[in-house]
Amino acid sequence: MKEKSIFxxxxxxxxxxxxxxxRKHQLVIEGRVKAVPFLTGFxxxxxxxxxxxxxxxxxxxxxxxxxxxxxxxxxxxxxxxISVKSKTNSPPVITxxxxxxxxxxxxxxxxxxxxxxxxxxDPVTYHYQWVRNDEEISGENKNILKNGNFRKGDLIRxxxxxxxxxxxxxxxxxxxxxxxNSPPVIQELWIEPKMVxxxxxxxxxxxxxxxxxxxxxxxxxxxxxxxVLTEERAEVLEAGRFKKGDLITVTVTPDDRESQGPSIxxxxxxxxNSPPVIISSPPTSVKENDYIYQVKAYDPDNDxxxxxxxxxxxxxxxxxxxxxxxxxxxxxxRGTHSIEIEASxxxxxxxxxxxxxxxxxx
Numbered sequence: 001m002k003e004k005s006i007f008x009x010x011x012x013x014x015x016x017x018x019x020x021x022x023r024k025h026q027l028v029i030e031g032r033v034k035a036v037p038f039l040t041g042f043x044x045x046x047x048x049x050x051x052x053x054x055x056x057x058x059x060x061x062x063x064x065x066x067x068x069x070x071x072x073x074x075x076x077x078x079x080x081x082i083s084v085k086s087k088t089n090s091p092p093v094i095t096x097x098x099x100x101x102x103x104x105x106x107x108x109x110x111x112x113x114x115x116x117x118x119x120x121x122d123p124v125t126y127h128y129q130w131v132r133n134d135e136e137i138s139g140e141n142k143n144i145l146k147n148g149n150f151r152k153g154d155l156i157r158x159x160x161x162x163x164x165x166x167x168x169x170x171x172x173x174x175x176x177x178x179x180x181n182s183p184p185v186i187q188e189l190w191i192e193p194k195m196v197x198x199x200x201x202x203x204x205x206x207x208x209x210x211x212x213x214x215x216x217x218x219x220x221x222x223x224x225x226x227x228v229l230t231e232e233r234a235e236v237l238e239a240g241r242f243k244k245g246d247l248i249t250v251t252v253t254p255d256d257r258e259s260q261g262p263s264i265x266x267x268x269x270x271x272x273n274s275p276p277v278i279i280s281s282p283p284t285s286v287k288e289n290d291y292i293y294q295v296k297a298y299d300p301d302n303d304x305x306x307x308x309x310x311x312x313x314x315x316x317x318x319x320x321x322x323x324x325x326x327x328x329x330x331x332x333x334r335g336t337h338s339i340e341i342e343a344s345x346x347x348x349x350x351x352x353x354x355x356x357x358x359x360x361x362x
Contacts, residue, residue: 090119092162094172099158105182106211110145112158112174122164129159131173152212154179182211183261184254191250191266197274198300202237204250204266214256221251244301244347246271274300275349278341285358286329291316295323295341295353303345310340310352334359 097114104110116124130140132154140149150156155176162169188207196202210216222232224246232241242248247268254261280296295318297305307323309316316327318341325341337357344350 089122089164089166091167091169092116092118092122092124092164093169094160094162097158097160097172097174099156099174099177102177103180104156104177105180106151107147107182108179109147110156110177112143112145112160114143114160114162114172116162116169118162118164120164122166124162124164127161127163127168129161131157131159150179152179152181181214181256181258183259184208184210184214184216184256185261186252186254186264189252189264189266191248191269194269195272196248196269197272198243199239199274199277201239202242202248202269204235204252206252208254208261210254210256212256214258217255217257219253219255221253223249223251242271244271244273273303273345273347273349275351276303276305276343276345278343278351278353282339282353282355282357284355285360287360289329289361291325291327291329291357291359293325295325295343297323297343297351299345301345301347303347303349306344308342308344310342312339313337313357329359329361331361334361 093116095115095117097112099110099112101108101110110130112128114126116126118124126143128141128143130137130145130149132150134155137145137149145156145158155178157176158174159171160174161171186206186208188205190205192203192205193200204220206218208216218235220233220235222229222237222241224242226247229237229241237248237250247270249266249268251263251265253263276297276299278295278297280294282293282295283291295307297307299305305323306320307318308320309318309325313327313333315330315333316325316339318325323341323343335358337359339355339357341353342350343352
């Protein structure tokens with residue numbers, strides 16, 4: 001049977017508002033039919049009284065007021081048996097979580113970028129938990145994982161849990177990134193000696209570091225005046241491979257047998273003018289009347305050599321071109337004399353020989 005609305009028109013002939021409620025003692029709230037038993041008895045009693053004491057018009061007005069009050073109370077008080085529907089919150093969902101850099105090493109700082117969506121349009125915050133080799137890293141719950149928390153070969157992931165402030169969504173585990181080998185780094189490079197001559201070996205000194213603690217090996221590339229010395233591959237460039245005025249550089253590349261570090265090139269150094277080298281040894285005593293000493297010297301740069309007697313006894317002479325010293329000894333020359341010989345080249349480089357000469361004759 002089709003049920004009538006509780007709001008039966010009052011002007012319908014022969015039907016009171018109370019009659020409508022007594023026949024229809026059910027309410028329809030949010031599409032669900034709920035029984036209201038107390039209205040039935042109340043309506044019957046009031047109809048009887050109304051027939052005696054009140055007119056139809058006043059009785060109908062009164063029942064309209066009762067219906068309105070009941071409806072408001074049911075809505076506000078959520079009486080037992082009446083369900084009031086409320087909107088259900090939907091949790092946010094992580095759509096992606098990506099760690100960068102994608103090829104980190106032990107010196108890298110890892111950052112995770114997460115993307116999400118919330119069906120209700122609520123703002124989303126994240127909780128992070130970093131994971132190393134499938135084990136959680138204690139205390140690392142920010143979007144950045146600083147270096148020092150991993151080493152070469154580790155697999156790093158991050159678990160991201162979204163929240164809209166009401167409900168947490170399902171945790172999302174990122175794809176792993178592997179901590180790769182760190183190439184060695186040259187921190188300092190210098191050449192010794194600082195003042196280099198043609199007869200000096202040149203040695204390169206290196207200060208370097210490998211963050212993974214791997215052993216470091218080096219390759220060397222020496223250059224003279226911009227031309228690579230292909231046969232020179234050691235840390236020392238021996239004398240004889242350069243001369244006065246040459247510009248020498250060396251490029252060093254570090255290697256830990258897994259990867260090469262960046263190459264470093266030294267500052268160029270110029271080979272300086274070398275002084276002549278006196279190679280002869282003088283006679284230090286004399287018993288005859290004549291003293292003769294042939295000074296011998298060579299110049300590493302093959303420059304012409306000039307000789308000079310800087311100090312000596314009266315009458316002693318030296319040939320400036322050949323270096324031959326002559327001295328005719330007299331009786332009063334007996335004793336010890338200080339001798340100083342200078343050998344120089346045209347570039348002004350000089351060397352000296354000093355000795356004491358003992359004269360016993362006279």
